[in-house]
Amino acid sequence: MNLVRIGPDEVFHRYLTPRWAYVPVSGAGAAIDGGRFNRPGIEALYLSRAPQTALDEYRQGASITPPATLAAYKVTLDQVVDLSTGYDPLIWGPEWAEWDCKWRLIARIDKKTPPSWKLSDILITAGCRGLLFPSLQHAGGTNLVIFSANLTADDKVDVHDPDGRLPRDQSSWQ
Secondary structure, eight states, X not given: OOEEEEEEEEEEEEEEOGGGTTSTTOOHHHHHHOBTTBOTTOOXXXXXXXXXXXXXXXXXXXXXXXXXXXXXXXXEEEEEEEOTTOOOTTTSOXXXXXXXXXXXXXXXXXXXXXXXXXXXXXXXXXXXOEEEEEOSSSTTXXXXXXXXXXXXXXXXXXXXXXXXXXXXXXXXXX
């Protein structure tokens, strides 16, 4: 595995669902149903290096974009696995060949464990803070999944909101 450091203060992006924009660094939403690199019950925050990649990830192929708020993040992390150039059998073990599996189909329809969840189990157990990986929604884009439980005091994931424009609670949604 290729371990890298991100930052200091490298900028990443995410489109936030308006209802949950008051907790922009939470990985709780991904923990509800799971994500490509997290099983249900495991918090993970998914970010993108570029705004267009973040938009395409948020849309997930939908023809009409649902309401969203774009947020930028300043990220400083140690111990991040870099798969951003994709799978290369000369660098990665054979278990990484299926990182881009159809995880939703495998988990929800086939009722099996997706290979990407097994990979994240390995990374989380090893104490890795996150994983850089190619976007499957935006050609050439790069995503970062952050494993919230593995963050330390030296790591930083801050939403950039200098004017306090993001909501502070869910009062608008009651």
